Amino acid sequence: MWRSFEPHVERFASACASQAVSTDRFSISGPPAGGGSTAVPVAMPSGLAAYAKPARAQPGDVAREWLAFMLGYRVGLPLASVQISRETANLTFPLPPVVALSYNMLAQGRPFGQLTLSPQEQDAARPIFSAMHAFHAWIDDHDHFGGANTHIERMPDGSIQLSFFDYSFSLTHQWGPPASPIHRNEWKHPTGPYANPDPLVINRVIDLIQQIPLTDLQSVAGTLPPDCMSAGDGAALAAALHQRGQQLKAVLT
Amino acid sequence: MASLPAKARESRLSFCTDMTKSSASVIPLGYMLEAVWPDEARWLGLIGRTKLMGHELELVNLATWPDLEKPFTFLDKVFDQGWGGEWGNAGVIAQSVWLRSPLLVVIDDNDDLLKEAEIDSEAGWTSVTDMLAARLTMLGQKLRPLMPPTPSVGLAPIRPFPRRADIPLRFAPHGRRMFEEFANVA
Numbered sequence: 001m002w003r004s005f006e007p008h009v010e011r012f013a014s015a016c017a018s019q020a021v022s023t024d025r026f027s028i029s030g031p032p033a034g035g036g037s038t039a040v041p042v043a044m045p046s047g048l049a050a051y052a053k054p055a056r057a058q059p060g061d062v063a064r065e066w067l068a069f070m071l072g073y074r075v076g077l078p079l080a081s082v083q084i085s086r087e088t089a090n091l092t093f094p095l096p097p098v099v100a101l102s103y104n105m106l107a108q109g110r111p112f113g114q115l116t117l118s119p120q121e122q123d124a125a126r127p128i129f130s131a132m133h134a135f136h137a138w139i140d141d142h143d144h145f146g147g148a149n150t151h152i153e154r155m156p157d158g159s160i161q162l163s164f165f166d167y168s169f170s171l172t173h174q175w176g177p178p179a180s181p182i183h184r185n186e187w188k189h190p191t192g193p194y195a196n197p198d199p200l201v202i203n204r205v206i207d208l209i210q211q212i213p214l215t216d217l218q219s220v221a222g223t224l225p226p227d228c229m230s231a232g233d234g235a236a237l238a239a240a241l242h243q244r245g246q247q248l249k250a251v252l253t
Numbered sequence: 254m255a256s257l258p259a260k261a262r263e264s265r266l267s268f269c270t271d272m273t274k275s276s277a278s279v280i281p282l283g284y285m286l287e288a289v290w291p292d293e294a295r296w297l298g299l300i301g302r303t304k305l306m307g308h309e310l311e312l313v314n315l316a317t318w319p320d321l322e323k324p325f326t327f328l329d330k331v332f333d334q335g336w337g338g339e340w341g342n343a344g345v346i347a348q349s350v351w352l353r354s355p356l357l358v359v360i361d362d363n364d365d366l367l368k369e370a371e372i373d374s375e376a377g378w379t380s381v382t383d384m385l386a387a388r389l390t391m392l393g394q395k396l397r398p399l400m401p402p403t404p405s406v407g408l409a410p411i412r413p414f415p416r417r418a419d420i421p422l423r424f425a426p427h428g429r430r431m432f433e434e435f436a437n438v439a
Contacts, residue, residue: 006273008273009273029275030357030359031359031360033348033352033353039353042275043275043276044275047274047275047276048273048274048275049272049273049274049275049277051353103273104272104273104353105273106272106273107270107271107272107273107274107277107314107355108270108271108272108313108314108317108318108355109272109317109353109354109355110317110318110354110355111350111351111352111354114350114351114354115317149352151353151354152317153314153317154314154316154317155314155316156314156316165353
């Protein structure tokens with residue numbers, strides 16, 4: 001209910017959720033993007049466009065990007081689809097041995113802060129930001145405050161689509177097992193587009209998160225190749241996420 | 254004499270019509286040219302299209318990008334974002350603000366442009382800025398609209414290549430401000 005991507009984008013997202021590792025040989029389609037040159041645009045043989053991340057080796061980034069997508073997809077949230085790839089040899093731009101492919105979800109998405117929304121559009125966006133607020137609190141994301149790393153597109157029928165990407169600064173990047181305190185001010189007092197979240201949506205998302213069995217979280221984390229995350233770290237992360245999920249209502253509601 | 258090497262960067266600005274597809278059409282919009290003499294002077298110029306052709310506008314989601322009906326006004330905003338940041342990084346700032354969006358910013362270093370540049374006098378500065386303006390104008394000549402699609406029914410008429418007059422350009426030099434500030438220092 002919080003995702004509304006074009007059919008070809010949604011079909012591919014489903015495929016990404018089923019197949020963690022892409023074996024497609026991609027090509028570099030542009031120079032590195034971003035202030036830290038952290039992502040390189042690539043062209044997939046399927047015709048889809050993505051960003052390979054990170055452009056420089058950063059341990060754990062690939063795992064965090066992919067895990068965030070898988071968890072968000074499970075809950076039905078509009079995160080950019082991600083796959084893991086080792087097809088990085090003989091490219092025109094040197095990449096680390098393993099990268100995350102973060103696919104573009106909107107055809108002409110505009111950075112959220114660069115578009116003025118009408119009051120009606122703000123109302124339409126509120127449920128999505130409310131749902132993402134609960135999700136971000138769960139995975140301890142630190143890179144989407146104020147609408148950062150978020151794109152929005154107005155469709156011809158007047159509806160809006162939102163896409164959230166770049167999840168390197170989430171999960172174990174900021175805390176390690178056992179779970180660090182969840183009582184952070186950012187979660188209790190959200191600001192910007194996350195301000196005034198809809199409590200019904202918050203509760204709904206938390207319910208969905210809490211319905212994910214520990215075994216499912218262990219299975220998702222266990223899917224990660226050992227060069228992305230060790231089995232021990234994956235198991236500990238799954239346990240921490242499960243525990244953190246149980247704490248969400250006390251913090252957010 | 255500049256104490257640190259001068260640096261010049263050219264940023265090509267274009268608009269990708271579908272970020273989900275690697276083969277999407279890309280509409281050229283403009284160029285920024287930035288020259289920096291560290292701790293001494295900075296020059297930033299913009300050249301860009303003031304309108305898109307009809308067939309190009311059909312590829313743009315104007316509900317989300319209404320400013321592309323007047324592309325130079327939009328580019329001027331990108332220019333201001335770059336001018337407001339760290340010297341030498343106007344293009345990088347544009348990339349950061351518009352990260353992963355259809356506004357594509359490709360940056361190339363061109364320090365050789367400033368190899369013979371002498372800015373210690375008013376005449377020298379005028380000469381350098383004239384050279385930079387000429388370089389920017391030359392870059393602007395590369396701004397061609399997308400070729401219109403060939404009709405699929407009947408014989409395709411031979412279409413003349415758009416004349417220069419179809420691509421009106423405006424040149425907006427902003428760099429002289431910085432030197433004039435330095436000149437007033439006692």
